[in-house]
Amino acid sequence: MDFPLKDPLKRQSGSGPSPCAACTVRDWVFCSVLSEHELSRLDEMATHLDLSAKETIFNEGDEAKHLFNVTEGLVKLYKLLPDGREQVTGFLFAGDFLGIAMNDTYAYSAETTQPVKICRFKRSDLEQMFREIPKLENRMLNMATNELVQAQDQLLLLGRKTAKERLCTFLLSLSKRADKRGDSPTLVSVPMSRESIGDYLGLTTETVSRTFSKLKKENVLSLNKGGIVELHNLDDLMGLAEDST
Amino acid sequence: MDFPLKDPLKRQSGSGPSPCAACTVRDWVFCSVLSEHELSRLDEMATHLDLSAKETIFNEGDEAKHLFNVTEGLVKLYKLLPDGREQVTGFLFAGDFLGIAMNDTYAYSAETTQPVKICRFKRSDLEQMFREIPKLENRMLNMATNELVQAQDQLLLLGRKTAKERLCTFLLSLSKRADKRGDSPTLVSVPMSRESIGDYLGLTTETVSRTFSKLKKENVLSLNKGGIVELHNLDDLMGLAEDST
DNA sequence: TTCCAAAATTGACCTGAATCATGGAGCGTG
DNA sequence: CACGCTCCATGATTCAGGTCAATTTTGGAA
Numbered sequence: 085m086d087f088p089l090k091d092p093l094k095r096q097s098g099s100g101p102s103p104c105a106a107c108t109v110r111d112w113v114f115c116s117v118l119s120e121h122e123l124s125r126l127d128e129m130a131t132h133l134d135l136s137a138k139e140t141i142f143n144e145g146d147e148a149k150h151l152f153n154v155t156e157g158l159v160k161l162y163k164l165l166p167d168g169r170e171q172v173t174g175f176l177f178a179g180d181f182l183g184i185a186m187n188d189t190y191a192y193s194a195e196t197t198q199p200v201k202i203c204r205f206k207r208s209d210l211e212q213m214f215r216e217i218p219k220l221e222n223r224m225l226n227m228a229t230n231e232l233v234q235a236q237d238q239l240l241l242l243g244r245k246t247a248k249e250r251l252c253t254f255l256l257s258l259s260k261r262a263d264k265r266g267d268s269p270t271l272v273s274v275p276m277s278r279e280s281i282g283d284y285l286g287l288t289t290e291t292v293s294r295t296f297s298k299l300k301k302e303n304v305l306s307l308n309k310g311g312i313v314e315l316h317n318l319d320d321l322m323g324l325a326e327d328s329t
Numbered sequence: 330m331d332f333p334l335k336d337p338l339k340r341q342s343g344s345g346p347s348p349c350a351a352c353t354v355r356d357w358v359f360c361s362v363l364s365e366h367e368l369s370r371l372d373e374m375a376t377h378l379d380l381s382a383k384e385t386i387f388n389e390g391d392e393a394k395h396l397f398n399v400t401e402g403l404v405k406l407y408k409l410l411p412d413g414r415e416q417v418t419g420f421l422f423a424g425d426f427l428g429i430a431m432n433d434t435y436a437y438s439a440e441t442t443q444p445v446k447i448c449r450f451k452r453s454d455l456e457q458m459f460r461e462i463p464k465l466e467n468r469m470l471n472m473a474t475n476e477l478v479q480a481q482d483q484l485l486l487l488g489r490k491t492a493k494e495r496l497c498t499f500l501l502s503l504s505k506r507a508d509k510r511g512d513s514p515t516l517v518s519v520p521m522s523r524e525s526i527g528d529y530l531g532l533t534t535e536t537v538s539r540t541f542s543k544l545k546k547e548n549v550l551s552l553n554k555g556g557i558v559e560l561h562n563l564d565d566l567m568g569l570a571e572d573s574t
Numbered sequence: 575t576t577c578c579a580a581a582a583t584t585g586a587c588c589t590g591a592a593t594c595a596t597g598g599a600g601c602g603t604g
Numbered sequence: 605c606a607c608g609c610t611c612c613a614t615g616a617t618t619c620a621g622g623t624c625a626a627t628t629t630t631g632g633a634a
Contacts (some may be wrong), residue, residue: 290592
């Protein structure tokens with residue numbers, strides 16, 4: 085399968101002068117190492133896409149022709165077993181790069197869980213640009229090693245942590261991301277479903293829900309309206325994330 | 330903590346003309362993209378070390394001053410929780426590169442489980458060489474994405490697979506490595522302990538042992554002398570690795 | 575070859591999380 | 605504002621794998 089979204093109505097490429105220059109996330113993402121001139125060059129290469137919820141961006145095993153940069157919304161990355169068991173390998177927010185984990189084919193599937201805005205680059209274009217701008221390739225290597233470090237943490241979580249530790253670790257990571265974005269680290273938006281959280285943490289929906297309830301009862305957090313989780317004490321949470329005793 | 334092995338007796342740097350040129354694994358490793366001239370330059374940067382079993386190469390959180398290339402033996406990578414629970418994040422064999430998963434500090438600890446030969450590079454030297462030889466940095470990015478793809482597979486294993494599926498997946502991966510190395514894919518050497526396998530697969534020693542016994546009873550494999558596992562049918566094993574029904 | 579410590583196996587039992595089942599809360603649509 | 609749908613919460617029960625506790629096997633060292 086290839087990129088399934090060809091509807092020209094959904095594209096907003098060229099809908100304004102150099103979207104990259106106006107990009108709200110350009111300081112967080114790999115574009116940040118580029119000069120104005122290089123940025124406009126990148127801009128010419130990019131296709132800007134508007135996706136609605138539950139659309140497939142690509143499937144595991146598809147030929148990896150494109151790389152992406154999420155500028156708005158939430159993307160879920162996942163792998164499936166033949167019998168339907170699902171492992172979510174990551175959630176991407178605005179500013180996150182998509183498509184490093186591939187050789188010739190993508191290592192996982194990617195789908196939107198909310199309306200999403202995304203820039204799409206041809207892999208061949210980007211590789212050409214790497215050759216001309218080594219610092220961009222260097223930036224890419226940096227992002228890859230960062231992802232690798234994250235993956236190691238997730239291995240520890242899935243291999244050795246209890247349900248409670250897993251959920252606390254997850255909430256802490258959302259809190260840290262929110263903080264970096266400039267949002268409150270204690271009033272955290274949790275935009276994904278219990279099921280997706282379960283598939284990310286190697287648990288079932290029910291266990292995720294029960295563990296939330298337990299943490300509420302223990303006064304670690306409150307569940308507010310609109311998927312907002314209020315974390316009462318980040319230091320306590322850090323303890324709970326590594327050792328639930 | 331820094332590299333704990335300063336004993337000059339253990340070093341074999343300069344013990345012969347350009348060890349890199351004679352390196353038995355140079356065609357498999359990142360050195361493979363280099364010309365003779367570049368290789369000799371790399372050689373000057375490298376320190377060749379001989380380690381015995383159960384030595385620490387570095388600890389998680391140490392400042393990442395060096396990168397390594399394993400040329401002989403077996404290295405275990407792992408992360409610890411405060412209460413001692415351990416997650417093995419990988420095993421490195423001859424030809425494997427060590428030290429990609431780091432930013433300023435290493436993301437995991439590394440220790441030998443057998444006598445090991447290893448080349449050590451200063452990170453700063455290597456980064457300088459990256460700047461001069463872009464294809465080396467490109468090779469590094471390639472290795473990083475490969476590791477990332479591997480990590481995704483391990484996430485699926487740890488999050489969603491049963492004990493039997495995990496062990497079969499592990500044995501298959503050893504078989505594939507052996508095949509690449511030119512060894513038999515059905516008579517596979519399993520040089521690590523049951524405990525380490527458990528820590529890699531998110532299981533206990535006992536469960537690993539029991540699962541081996543079960544697979545033996547089901548005639549999937551035999552346990553031969555010297556840690557050699559005989560795999561009776563690789564196609565069957567591939568089925569068992571994804572779906573234990 | 576004998577001896578010994580470490581590693582592996584196996585059994586009995588327990589438990590954390592999965593599974594199965596039900597009811598309720600939120601919310602977009604007509 | 606009632607309908608229907610999806611998501612979430614929670615109770616009852618089951619079970620895969622963990623824990624605890626003996627053996628048995630293995631691979632060196634003397």
